Amino acid sequence: MQELEQGRSLWDDALSRLRKNKLAMISLCYLVVLIIVALITPWIAPYSYEAQDLILGATPPSSEHWLGTDSLGRDQLTRVLYGSRISLAVGFTATSVALLIGVLWGTVAGFLGGRVDAFMMRVVDILYALPFAIFIILLTVVFGRSLILLFLAIGAVEWLTMARIIRGQVLTLRHQEFVEAAVSMGLNRWQIIRRHLIPNALGPIIVYTTLTIPSVILLESFLSFLGLGIQPPQSSWGSLISSGVETMEEYPWLLIYPGLALSITLFSLNFLGDGLRDALDPRVSKD
Amino acid sequence: MKIKLLRLILPLVCITAFGCGQKTETNVEKGYKTKTLYIANGSEPEFLDPHTSTGSPENNIQLAMFEGLTMKDHKTLKPTPGVAKSWDISEDRTFYTFHLRDNAKWSNGDPVTAQDFVNSWQRILTPSISGDYAYMLFVIKNAEKFYRSEIADFSEVGIKAVDEHTLTVQLNNPTPYFLQLLDHHSFYPVNKKVIEQHGDFYDPLNPWTRPENIVSNGAFKMEVWDVNRAIELVRNEYYWGQDRIHLNRLVFYPIEDKLAEERAFRSGQIHLTFTPQMATEKIAVYREKNPEALHIQPAYSTYYYMFNTTKKPFDDARVRQALAYAVDRKTLVEKVTKGGEVPSYSLIPMDPEGYSPKTLFSDDIEKAKALLAEAGYPNGEGFPTVEILYNNDEVHKKVALTLQQMWKNALNINVQLFNQEWKVYLSSRKNKTYDIARAGWIADYLDPSNFLEIFFSFSENNHTGWENAEYDQILRDAQSATTDAARFELFERANQILFEEMPLLPLFYYSDVNLVNPTVKNWHDNVMHYHRVQDVDFTVPASE
Numbered sequence: 001m002q003e004l005e006q007g008r009s010l011w012d013d014a015l016s017r018l019r020k021n022k023l024a025m026i027s028l029c030y031l032v033v034l035i036i037v038a039l040i041t042p043w044i045a046p047y048s049y050e051a052q053d054l055i056l057g058a059t060p061p062s063s064e065h066w067l068g069t070d071s072l073g074r075d076q077l078t079r080v081l082y083g084s085r086i087s088l089a090v091g092f093t094a095t096s097v098a099l100l101i102g103v104l105w106g107t108v109a110g111f112l113g114g115r116v117d118a119f120m121m122r123v124v125d126i127l128y129a130l131p132f133a134i135f136i137i138l139l140t141v142v143f144g145r146s147l148i149l150l151f152l153a154i155g156a157v158e159w160l161t162m163a164r165i166i167r168g169q170v171l172t173l174r175h176q177e178f179v180e181a182a183v184s185m186g187l188n189r190w191q192i193i194r195r196h197l198i199p200n201a202l203g204p205i206i207v208y209t210t211l212t213i214p215s216v217i218l219l220e221s222f223l224s225f226l227g228l229g230i231q232p233p234q235s236s237w238g239s240l241i242s243s244g245v246e247t248m249e250e251y252p253w254l255l256i257y258p259g260l261a262l263s264i265t266l267f268s269l270n271f272l273g274d275g276l277r278d279a280l281d282p283r284v285s286k287d
Numbered sequence: 288m289k290i291k292l293l294r295l296i297l298p299l300v301c302i303t304a305f306g307c308g309q310k311t312e313t314n315v316e317k318g319y320k321t322k323t324l325y326i327a328n329g330s331e332p333e334f335l336d337p338h339t340s341t342g343s344p345e346n347n348i349q350l351a352m353f354e355g356l357t358m359k360d361h362k363t364l365k366p367t368p369g370v371a372k373s374w375d376i377s378e379d380r381t382f383y384t385f386h387l388r389d390n391a392k393w394s395n396g397d398p399v400t401a402q403d404f405v406n407s408w409q410r411i412l413t414p415s416i417s418g419d420y421a422y423m424l425f426v427i428k429n430a431e432k433f434y435r436s437e438i439a440d441f442s443e444v445g446i447k448a449v450d451e452h453t454l455t456v457q458l459n460n461p462t463p464y465f466l467q468l469l470d471h472h473s474f475y476p477v478n479k480k481v482i483e484q485h486g487d488f489y490d491p492l493n494p495w496t497r498p499e500n501i502v503s504n505g506a507f508k509m510e511v512w513d514v515n516r517a518i519e520l521v522r523n524e525y526y527w528g529q530d531r532i533h534l535n536r537l538v539f540y541p542i543e544d545k546l547a548e549e550r551a552f553r554s555g556q557i558h559l560t561f562t563p564q565m566a567t568e569k570i571a572v573y574r575e576k577n578p579e580a581l582h583i584q585p586a587y588s589t590y591y592y593m594f595n596t597t598k599k600p601f602d603d604a605r606v607r608q609a610l611a612y613a614v615d616r617k618t619l620v621e622k623v624t625k626g627g628e629v630p631s632y633s634l635i636p637m638d639p640e641g642y643s644p645k646t647l648f649s650d651d652i653e654k655a656k657a658l659l660a661e662a663g664y665p666n667g668e669g670f671p672t673v674e675i676l677y678n679n680d681e682v683h684k685k686v687a688l689t690l691q692q693m694w695k696n697a698l699n700i701n702v703q704l705f706n707q708e709w710k711v712y713l714s715s716r717k718n719k720t721y722d723i724a725r726a727g728w729i730a731d732y733l734d735p736s737n738f739l740e741i742f743f744s745f746s747e748n749n750h751t752g753w754e755n756a757e758y759d760q761i762l763r764d765a766q767s768a769t770t771d772a773a774r775f776e777l778f779e780r781a782n783q784i785l786f787e788e789m790p791l792l793p794l795f796y797y798s799d800v801n802l803v804n805p806t807v808k809n810w811h812d813n814v815m816h817y818h819r820v821q822d823v824d825f826t827v828p829a830s831e
Contacts, residue, residue: 055622072623
C-alpha cells in the first residue's frame with residue numbers, strides 16, 4: 001500500500017479527478033480550441049472584419065457567409081471571430097488582474113487581522129463607494145484610450161469583491177488546527193498563506209473568477225458604447241450583441257450567433273470552474 | 288444610467304401590462320372616445336419657458352401651448368394670422384404694424400395685449416435670461432445692441448405697443464422671412480403678471496413654468512406633468528379659436544429609445560411619433576406591411592461633416608475637397624440611412640419655390656485622387672491617421688463606418704472613429720479638439736440665410752476655424768438686399784465659396800420619418816416638420 005501512494009503528488013491527484021469529470025473536460029477542450037482559433041483568426045478569417053458590401057446589405061446565413069452579414073454587408077463569422085479575440089483578452093486579462101490583487105489583499109488582510117486588516121478593508125470600502133464607471137472613465141481620460149489600459153482599469157475595479165470574499169474565507173481558516181500546527185512548526189507567514197490559506201480558499205476563488213469573466217466581458221461592451229473601450233469597426237462580442245439586439249426582429253442571426261458564442265463560453269467557464277474546485281479541494285480525501 | 292434604463296424599461300412595462308389582456312382597450316381606441324391624442328415625444332423636456340428652451344421635445348409642446356403673432360399653414364408654410372388678425376407692411380418692407388385680436392386670451396382669462404409682446408421680447412433680449420435663441424430677434428432694430436448692453440433703454444429697440452391691440456416693429460433690413468420668425472418659440476408672449484407672482488420676470492430659474500403655475504395663450508394648457516411618465520395638456524377654454532380645435536386632450540410620452548417608440552406604436556399606445564426619425568431597420572418593414580402609417584418627408588435640413596481647418600491635413604482646401612469628392616452619396620442614402628434621404632452637394636437644402644443651390648461637384652473618385660495627390664499625398668502616402676468624431680447614435684455610427692471604408696477604398700487613407708456623449712461632443716467641437724466631426728442643421732426658418740450664417744466667421748456655431756472676409760461681406764449684403772433676385776445671386780456666390788473652400792462636407796438632406804396612425808386627420812407632412820395640433824382630428828373607424 002505504501003508504494004502505491006508514492007509518486008502521486010497532490011496535483012496529479014487533482015488532475016486525475018478532473019479527468020473523470022466529463023463536462024469539465026469537454027469545456028476545457030472547447031476553451032482551448034476557442035483560444036487557438038482566436039489566436040490564429042487573422043490567418044483563417046474568411047473576410048476582412050471591416051470590409052463592407054453595401055449593395056449586399058444584411059443577408060441570412062448562406063454558403064458564402066456562414067453566419068450571414070450585417071446591415072453594412074460585413075461577414076458576421078469574421079466579426080464574431082475577431083470579437084472573440086477582444087472579449088477573451090478582456091475577460092482573461094482583467095480577471096487575472098482582479099484575481100492577483102484581490103487574493104493577495106484579502107488573504108493578507110484576513111490573516112494579519114487587527115489594525116492592518118481594518119485599514120486594508122477601509123481602503124476597499126472607499127473604492128467601493130466610488131461609482132465604478134466614473135472611476136474607469138477617469139482612468140481612461142487621464143491615461144488615454146488604449147486597449148491594455150482598458151484591461152487594467154477594469155481589473156482594478158473588479159478586485160474589490162474578490163478581496164472581501166477571500167478575507168472572509170481566511171478569517172474562518174486562520175484559527176483552524178492545521179494553521180496553528182503550521183505556525184507551531186515554524187513556517188513563516190508567507191509560507192502559511194501560500195501553502196495553507198490560498199489552497200483552502202480555492203473553491204470560492206474559482207467560483208468567483210468564473211463569475212467575474214462574464215461580467216468583465218459585458219462591462220467592456222458598456223464602456224465601448226460610451227466611446228471609452230474599443231472603437232468601431234473593431235468588434236467584441238458585447239458590442240455585436242448590443243447592436244444585434246436593435247435589429248433582432250429583422251435580422252435575428254446578428255443577435256443569435258454572437259449570443260451563442262458568448263453563452264457557450266460562459267457555460268464552459270462555469271463547468272470548468274466547478275470541475276476545478278472539486279478537483280483541487282484539499283478536503284477531498286485521497287482514494 | 289439608472290434614469291436612462293428606467294426610461295427604457297417603463298414604456299416596455301406599460302406596453303406589456305396593457306398589451307397582454309385581449310379585452311383591454313389600447314390608448315389609441317380610448318383616444319377616439321375621449322378625443323385624446325397620444326404622442327411619443329422623444330426625450331423628457333427640460334423646462335418649458337419659451338425664452339430659454341432649445342430642444343425639439345420642448346418645442347413640440349410649446350407649439351400647442353403658446354401662440355405667436357402669426358402661425359404657419361400646415362401645407363404651404365405660408366404665414367397665417369395668429370394672435371395678430373392682420374398686419375400692414377411698409378413700402379420698404381422694414382416696418383410692420385400688427386393688429387391683434389380683441390378676443391385673444393391667456394389661459395387664466397387675461398386678455399393678450401400688445402404690451403405683452405413688448406414685455407416678452409424685452410425679456411428674451413435681457414442678458415440675464417440669456418436665451419440661446421435671442422439672436423433670432425436681432426433682425427429687429429437695436430435688438431442686438433440692447434442684448435449686448437450697448438443701450439440700456441428698451442424704448443430705443445424697434446418694438447412699440449401703440450395701443451392695447453396694435454403693435455409696431457421696425458426692422459434693420461427688409462427681412463423676407465420675418466413673418467415666419469414670429470411663430471418661433473423665442474417670439475412667443477409670456478404673461479408678465481403671472482411670472483412676477485413667482486419671482487423676478489428676468490430670472491431664468493423662475494418657477495412659473497411648473498405645471499401648477501404655468502399660464503399660456505395657445506389652444507391647449509398644461510394639466511399634468513408627471514416627470515418621465517407623461518405631460519398632459521387640455522383644451523384652453525379661453526382660446527379665441529374654439530371652433531378650430533377638435534381634440535380635448537394631448538398626452539406626450541417621453542420615449543427616447545427608437546425601438547421602444549416603434550413598439551409603443553405597434554401596440555396601439557400612441558397615435559403618432561413626433562420625433563423626426565425612427566429605427567432605421569424598421570423602415571423597410573413598414574414600407575412593406577403598413578405603408579399608410581409611414582410618413583416620409585424630405586426635410587429642409589442638412590447632414591454634413593465639418594473639418595477642423597486649423598489643423599493639418601485639413602488646413603488645405605484641396606484635401607477637404609478630395610474627401611468630399613470621394614463619397615458615394617447615392618449608396619450612402621440608399622443602403623445605410625435608408626429613410627428616403629437625398630444626396631446633397633451643398634449646405635443649403637433645395638427649395639423649389641425659393642432658392643436652390645447649384646450642384647457644383649459630384650461623387651468622383653478620380654478627381655478626389657488627383658486633388659489629394661496635388662496636396663502632396665499621392666495615393667494617400669504620408670496622410671496622417673485622422674479621426675471622425677460623432678455623438679452616440681446608431682445612424683451616426685453607420686454613416687461614419689461607411690465613410691471610413693469609402694475613403695480607405697478610394698484614397699487609401701486611414702480614418703478612425705471616435706464617439707462621445709452629446710454634451711462632451713459639443714464641447715469637443717467648440718474647443719476644436721477634433722479632426723472631422725459630424726454635424727447637422729435643422730432649419731429654424733425656411734430661408735437659406737439660416738444655413739449660410741452658421742459659417743459667419745464670428746458665428747457661435749462655426750466650429751471649423753474657417754474664416755473668410757468675402758463670405759462674411761456677401762452674407763451682410765444679402766441681409767440688406769431688397770429683391771429676391773439679388774438675394775439669390777448673393778446666396779449662390781456664398782455657395783460657390785463654400786464649395787471652393789469646403790470647410791464642411793455636405794452628405795445628404797435629412798428626411799423626416801414618422802409613424803402616424805391612419806385615423807389621424809389633418810396631419811400634413813411639410814419640409815419644416817411643422818405640426819400644429821389645433822387642426823388634428825380623428826376619422827374614427829366604424830367598428831362598433
